[in-house]
Amino acid sequence: MTENTPRTPQAIADAERWTAHNYHPLPVVVAEAEGAWVTDIDGRRYLDCLAGYSSLNFGHRHPALVGAAHAQLDRLTLTSRAFVHDQFAEFCQRLAALCGKDLVLPMNTGAEAVETGIKVARKWGYQVKGVARDRAHIVVAADNFHGRTTTIISFSTDEDARADFGPYTPGFTVVPYGDLDALRGAVTDDTVAVLLEPIQGEAGVLVPPAGYLPGVRALCTERNVLFVADEIQSGLGRTGRTFAVEHEGVVPDMYLLGKALGGGIVPVSAVAADAAVLGVLRPGQHGSTFGGNPLACAVATEVIKLLETGEFQARATELGERLHNGLAKLIGDGVTEIRGRGLWAGVDIDPARMTGREASERLMARGILAKDTHGSTIRLAPPLVITADEIDWTLDQFAAIL
Structure with a gap:
């Protein structure tokens, strides 16, 4: 394997070889993360719009949380x-x-x-x-x-x-x-x-x-x-x-x-x-x-x-409104319905256009990580540390795949 050969295919093959097939993950192998972004083993960055099914509400490696973990590990x-x-x-x-x-x-x-x-x-x-x-x-x-x-x-x-x-x-x-x-x-x-x-x-x-x-x-x-x-x-x-x-x-x-x-x-x-x-x-x-x-x-x-502090609840309210308003503009142009509250949205893709899995793969190719559920629905749940500009960029990529 040369220095420039992508490492992702082999890493995915190894994972498939040694684990029970109880998941069907997207073909990305994450190695590092910070805030709302992750980086794979080949150095490509993605905006995480799944956030560990809401486990990462405060983003990856929030300094206060990592600091608390480090301090406790020493004790x-x-x-x-x-x-x-x-x-x-x-x-x-x-x-x-x-x-x-x-x-x-x-x-x-x-x-x-x-x-x-x-x-x-x-x-x-x-x-x-x-x-x-x-x-x-x-x-x-x-x-x-x-x-x-x-x-x-x-x-x-x-x-x-x-x-x-x-x-x-x-x-x-x-x-x-x-x-x-x-x-x-x-x-x-x-x-x-x-x-x-x-x-x-x-x-x-x-x-x-x-x-x-x-x-x-x-x-x-x-x-x-x-x-x-x-x-x-x-x-x-x-x-x-x-x-x-x-x-x-x-x-x-x-x-x-x-x-x-x-x-x-x-x-x-x-x-x-x-x-x-x-x-x-x-x-x-x-x-x-x-x-x-x-x-x-x-x-x-x-x-x-x-x-x-109430800061994160306020961010979810404000940025969630931005997210939902942007998604609503896509209804009738590949999107049939959106649902949710705050920074949480279920987006129904017109199944005549593509499946939810295909939409997730297309988003991944454009640097967005999201996940499908129940056929043609995409769930969006970005970390609450996401910015307004990153919300807008996500909406642009969503429009582009449609």
């Missing part, structure tokens, strides 16, 4: 929850305050947060609501994406995620997203929770009808059911508010958080709720070796400090 990285460490209390207190809740329960991945939320809701149902043993019931929405554990895929309507992984966990009813009447009809005396994404990300950045989330809140209050909001993708500044439910003036009983909470450095997730809900847990009933570890807490505390 202490792991104790397990068998002991208390000096970063734990501040992280929990700041996150509880950010959520307006009494308590938090730290975990690692988003799926772990969802599993934790399910377990807590069931236990609350038995111990507080008085549901008969093993009768606890949870209502979820069609086209949801809450993770890939066996319990979570049991109530998925995505056959790629669900097929051939049974037998499935019982205790869930799926209703159409945004349909309040269907939700009302599914709630029974045994229902302990309604689990929803305030905006469905994997489904194509689907925003529910106005009034839906307040209706869910009212129904849950009326029927003594927990409203569990999965804000793993939609939360922590992405939509222009700290949490997407705030656009509708709604406060859930439980927040499920992850992705951006780790600052793009370490996996961090958490459940936040009041003591009347999370207080049902006792020692030995739930846990995680790495959940709430010192390195995770140090980084996540800095993430919370960034959110406390």
